[in-house]
Amino acid sequence: MSQVTLKNVVKSYGDVKVIHNINLDIQDNEFIVLVGPSGCGNSTALRMIAGLETISDGTIEIGDKVVNDVPPKSRNTSMFFQDYALYPEMTVYQNIAFSLRMKKSQQADIEKKVQNLAELLDITNLLNRKLQTLSDSQRQRVAMGRTLVRDPEVFLFDEPLSNLDPKLRNQMRVELKKLHTKLKTTTVYVTHDQVEAMTLADRIVVMKDGHIQQVGTPAEVYEKPANMFVADFIGNRSMNMVKAEIS
Ligand SMILES: Nc1ncnc2c1ncn2[C@@H]1O[C@H](COP(=O)(O)OP(=O)(O)OP(=O)(O)O)[C@@H](O)[C@H]1O
Ligand SMILES: [Mg+2]
Known part of the structure; x- marks a missing residue:
């Protein structure tokens, strides 16, 4: 079981609260997307689930276990970082294989997994290149690899295609959509x-200033926005707002 539950989660830096009492139930197998304007707390929320950031209050559960x-x-x-941490001195192959090596996986398994992923990410021709010789887009794909x-309970991605x-x-x-359909990892x-x-x-979670504005399927947030902010934020063309009175 790998549902993720956030209960009254708060994050403060000193006196400044950047996440305010967030409650979120992420189901097993679910693909949840966090959106919101820059600075809304998306990365902080993700990093708290990964454990890279302590939480100031509340609980986070992965599976049935409190992981605070x-x-x-x-x-x-398994987390993909916005500012991806890779080993510049290692080759692309070594970077991708690293966690499998640490786990002492069989050489043949490592080889197969790395080759398959390299194909999916279109970096097969780069496998023997050192990280420091790659472009940003190439590096981003290695970080994705x-x-x-890994074969985690939960994948966490911070702007992996930016x-x-x-x-x-x-x-x-x-490819990501296909992969999720196949693996079904939360x-x-x-x-x-x-x-x-x-x-x-x-389901999409719309955030603003560390508050959740709405949680719903893409159709729900698009067709039935919970408030003016969501209405304005969702969709590539902003919605027309008309002042009216209910009578
Ligand atoms: N170490 C810190 N000390 C103080 N404030 C911080 C710290 N880290 C993040 N913040 C603030 O917390 C808020 C949320 O940061 P976060 O990185 O989660 O934003 P984000 O939603 O991921 O934004 P972006 O879309 O720009 O990546 C921001 O206002 C940021 O300035
Ligand atoms: Mg961010």
Whole structure:
């Protein structure tokens, strides 16, 4: 079981609250997308689930276990970072294979997994190149490989496609959707891209200033926005607002 539950989660930096009493039930197998304007707290929420950020109040459960005091490496999540941490001196192959090596997986399994992912990410021709020689988009795909190579209870993605050109971005979005259909691993995904949110999400969480504004399927948040903010935020063309009186 790998549902994720946030109960009254708060994050403060000193006197400043950046996450206010968030409650969220993420179902097993669900693909949840967090959206909101820059600074709304999406990355903070993700990092708290990963355990990279302590929480100031409330509880986070993964499966049936409260993980507040469980260190990141024991949470069985696999996270893609906005500012991806990779090993510059290692090759692409070594970067992707790293976690499998640490787990002492069989060499043949490692080889197969890395090759499959490299194909999916269109980086097969880069496997022997050192990280420091790659472009941003290539690095981003390697970081994606490092995230996907593991077999976690929960995938956490922070803007994983932001550096890719539009064609590659579309391609990768489709691949991610396919992968989730196949693996069904519970996923929490942060993006500023409306198309990604609408096409990948089972449910979208709209955030603003550390508050959840609405949780719903893409159709629900699009067709029945909970408030003016969501109405204005969701969709590539903003909605027309007309002042009216209910009588
Ligand atoms: N270490 C910190 N100290 C103080 N404030 C912080 C710290 N880290 C983050 N914040 C603030 O918390 C808020 C939420 O940050 P977060 O990184 O979650 O934003 P975000 O929603 O991911 O934004 P973006 O879309 O720009 O990545 C921001 O206002 C940010 O300035
Ligand atoms: Mg962020």
